Amino acid sequence: MTQLTRRKFIRITRSAILGSAAVAGSSLIMSRPGESAIGADGKTGNSSDEMVIPSYCDVCFMGCGINVTVKNGRAVKIEGNPVHPISRGKLCPRGTGGLGQLYDPDRLKTPLMRVSEDKFKEVSWDEALGFIAEKMKKIKEDYGPESLALLKHGKGADQFVKLWHDLGSKTEGHPSYAQCRGSRDAGWSLTFGKNPGGIERAALDKAEVVAFIGAHLGENMHNVTVQDYTTGLRNGARHIVVDPRFSVAAGKAKYWLPIKPGADIALLLAWMHVLIYEDLYDFEFVEEHTIGFEQLQSHVELTTPEWAATYTGLDAEDIRNTARELGEAVPNAFIFPGRRFAWYGDDTQRARAMAIINALLGAWGSETGIYLGDRIRIPKFPFPESHHEAAHALDVKYKYPLGQSTPVQDIIEASIPGRLKGGWQNAPVKGWLVYSTNLVRAVPNPEIIAEAAQHLDLLVVVETMPSEITGFADVVLPDTTYLERFDIMNAPEWKEPFVSIRQPVVKPLYQSKPGWWIARKLADKLGLGEAFNYDNFREVIEYQLNQLGSSIKDINSKGGVLKKEFEEPTMRFRTPSRKVELFSRQMLRAGYDPMPRYLKHPEPANGFYRLLYGRVPQHTFSRTTNNSMLMEVYPENRVWVHPDIAAVHNLKDGDYVVLKNQKGVRSNRVKVFVTKRIRQDCVYLPHGFGRTDRRLTRGFEVGADDNELLTEYKLDPITGSTGSQVNCVTFV
Ligand code: SF4
Incomplete structure (x- = not known):
């Protein structure tokens, strides 16, 4: 078996990936049973006719209904689904640009396994999953199942969550909790x-x-x-x-x-x-x-x-x-x-x-x-009962009695021996499976990820694209995009209750596999296959729709959406007093201010400006900053600077500068946008740019990454959220 070496993140080049006979032909479009897309009339997305297939978008979390036009097995257009309550026939630019994600030639195409500090080799799925399962079993045996952490984002992670629970681990977190x-x-x-x-x-x-x-x-x-x-x-x-x-x-x-x-x-x-x-x-x-x-x-x-x-x-x-x-x-x-x-x-x-x-x-x-x-409740699929009482590596309720999830930052710190203070760590964290989240860009103080990676026995990343976090992995598994797979259905609480389906509109490209397939096959290798009593996730969706009196064919004939009449819920307050708590006794009991109090925050040092960050309409952060369609409409970020400050630093609109934070960490070069639309004491930088993975042919080193400048954060004692607007920068 391949031995893991201490991993080092390098700006991975294409030459860092060794070819392998095991995946010959990996650039071909692969077909596999049960994955064909289905149009409203029951035809598949790979037939020669043009057809429109409903699904829901995943370029951000919103879940807008989409209609994808497929011609000769190729998706050619994404439009808003007019019968879908979350899109009403319209999409944002990112939703329309989803094809740029599907057909990005830079996509991860085969499983990759690290063979040295800076080299990966292409391997078969069987070899990759076999290797991961052996490592997971060893970690479970040596430290307990809770030493395996699942760090995740999005609907595609659902079956990994099930696998983790079947395995006996509740050590899970998603960056969106502590950041968003x-x-x-x-x-x-x-x-x-x-x-x-x-x-x-x-x-x-x-x-x-x-x-x-x-x-x-x-x-x-x-x-x-x-x-x-x-x-x-x-x-x-x-x-x-x-x-x-x-x-x-x-x-x-x-x-x-x-x-x-x-x-x-x-x-x-x-x-x-x-x-x-x-x-x-x-x-x-x-x-x-x-x-x-x-x-x-x-x-x-x-x-x-x-x-x-x-x-x-x-x-x-x-x-x-x-x-x-x-x-x-x-x-x-x-x-x-x-x-x-x-x-x-x-x-x-x-x-x-x-x-x-x-x-x-x-x-x-x-x-x-x-x-x-109001919402439609999606019926549960009859999975066999799990025999395990799942455990958590951290005593989260001890540290954050009023918190609602585990901050990813704490799981990362729990991976570094002796780092977490206060005796609330039950077990070391020795393995990560990272699903669909570019942690290096999603968690402040990204340096800590490099440190944690040195102490892990296993780091698996499941992703569609090369990204900064894949550079730290022992094994990289190519995920399908949302246009190539079934996922759990979307049924949010909303003013128009509905269920919408996500389904493959084309067959998976290259050797990519959906998250559910990866989790299911990994379960087989871990001896937990019986817990996954389906062959294809389509069966789960079909069952749930049948319970709702529908079917995949039926929901497709209705535009991919089932609706019900809105029923006005009763106003209930699930607080200890069953009232709206202007004064919170539970906060007081937990040692926090029962009512909000203003606390002054430190000012930027002389010549430094508070670094604010945010979005642009055309991108979902690093998720899209290589997408050809979206990069065409918004190719690089700019740092907003007030004219008075620009004059002090002798900067003109359109100049390139390097930003340096309070600790001396420098950004990639970034264009200056001189504007009165910002205060003099801060600058503003849209997030997600300045990519460092060379395999990203459009995003590599374009613009600057704010996250690498966020070397400090202020922890919210109530939830463990990582307040990151405490960083300041100046111009080099
Ligand atoms: S990216 Fe745009 S279209 Fe897609 S889910 Fe988000 S808001 Fe909707």
């Missing part, structure tokens, strides 16, 4: 007993007034959310945008509050002050549904607009007027929940502050606010 929604969802759940939803249940189309705190819709192109947002604007909604940057959303707003970065809680406390002390809150909602109003009232007695002005850099009158704008529109006003929430380490408290204001506005459960959704 974890602190937001915790803050809302601590207040209302429920979060605002993966696809936010926010009535942007119906509200009169909406406030956005650092949420830049229009650059963030979450399809249906943007559709509702633009409908609201057309209907005359008044928006308040709080952002150090004049975003696209700020350009459409009645008010732009260019807040000093890190001072959001001060602003929110001042808004609470005005709403309460000017009697502009929803008296009935507060009376009927909340507890802790008196405590909140005295908590914000002194947090006046004048008080907040000193911290936020905003005008006190603007703070007061925007609070009034919200309060005078009760109950048709709300604060949008936002995403990518980990900024300064007090993020759960910021989410609490936003949730509390929404309670004061009576927005929760209102059809013009954060409405209650």
Whole structure:
């Protein structure tokens, strides 16, 4: 058996991959039984006719319904599915550009196994899975099953989760928890007993007034959310945008509050002050549904607009007027929940502050606010009962009693002996399976991944594309794209309850295999094959649809979507008090502030500027920064710099600069965008560029990567979210 060597991430070149007879012919399109795509009429996507096959998109998490036109076995066009509630016939640019992902010639084509520090060889699936299974068995035997960690993203990971549980491990994490929604969802759940939803249940189309705190819709192109947002604007909604940057959303707003970065809680406390002390809150909602109003009232007695002005850099009158704008529109006003929430380490408290204001506005459960959704429950497939009590390498509830998942950062640290302090580690982490997440670009302080990799006995990466994390792997397995596989169906809680199907529209290219197939075959090799009582995941989908009175053929004839009538749910609060908790006793008991408090964050050093990061409409971060169709419309990122700061550093619009952070870490060169649309104390860089894997022919070294400059983060003690806007840069 091949011995693992200490791995070193190098900018892998094509020559770093050795060919092998085992995968001869790997560039051919491979066919395999049961994987043919099915059109609405039951024909397959590989027949010679042109056909349209419904599915749902995976270029981001939103799950928009797509119709894919397939001709002679080749997908030629992706359009929005008009009967799908999440797309309504429209897609964002990334969804339309999904073909660039499918037909990217740089895709991973065969399983790869590391043979030396900087070389991989192509191997057969059998050899790759056999090797992984032996390593996993050894780790399980030596350290326990919980020493195997699953780090994942997206729907394709579902069968790996099952495999992990069958194996006896609950050690799993997804970067989106600590970076994106974890602190937001915790803050809302601590207040209302429920979060605002993966696809936010926010009535942007119906509200009169909406406030956005650092949420830049229009650059963030979450399809249906943007559709509702633009409908609201057309209907005359008044928006308040709080952002150090004049975003696209700020350009459409009645008010732009260019807040000093890190001072959001001060602003929110001042808004609470005005709403309460000017009697502009929803008296009935507060009376009927909340507890802790008196405590909140005295908590914000002194947090006046004048008080907040000193911290936020905003005008006190603007703070007061925007609070009034919200309060005078009760109950048709709300604060949008936002995403990518980990900024300064007090993020759960910021989410609490936003949730509390929404309670004061009576927005929760209102059809013009954060409405209650309905959903279709997908029936369970009759998998055999697992005999294992799955264990976790970390005592997460001890460290984060009010958290809802495991921060990936902690799993990474648990892989480095002696790194995690506090005695809450039950077992060492010795093996990772990384599914569909480029950790090096998704987790701050990426250096730690290199360190952890030195201590692992096994690192497997399942991906469609070469990416920075594949450079650390012992084994790389080529995943299919979302256009070549069945995945679990999508049935979110939403204003129009539905189920939609993801299915292959073409056969898998090269030697790629769907995640479910990889998990299932790995289970066979681990002696757990009986737990996977299907041959093809299609059987699981067929069974579930049958239970819903449908079938694959039937759902396809309905455009890939099943719907049901909306049933108004009862408003219930799953908090300990069964009320909306303005004052949180459970937070107090756990040792946290029961109401949000403003804490001042350190200022950038002289000559340094806070590094803010975000999105562009054409890309989903490093997931798409090699996609030919999307790179054509947005080829490289630019760093936004205020003209005054550009003058200080002698920079002109279009110049290339290198950014250097507070620790001296330097970025790739990046173009300067000189603009008054940003404050003087910060710069802004869209995320996902500056790729370092040479196999990416369009993304390699184009633009700069913000993530490598995020060498520090501030941990949110409530959830373990990693607040990363604490880093600052200057220009080289
Ligand atoms: S918002 Fe865009 S990328 Fe995301 S699922 Fe919808 S179409 Fe795809």
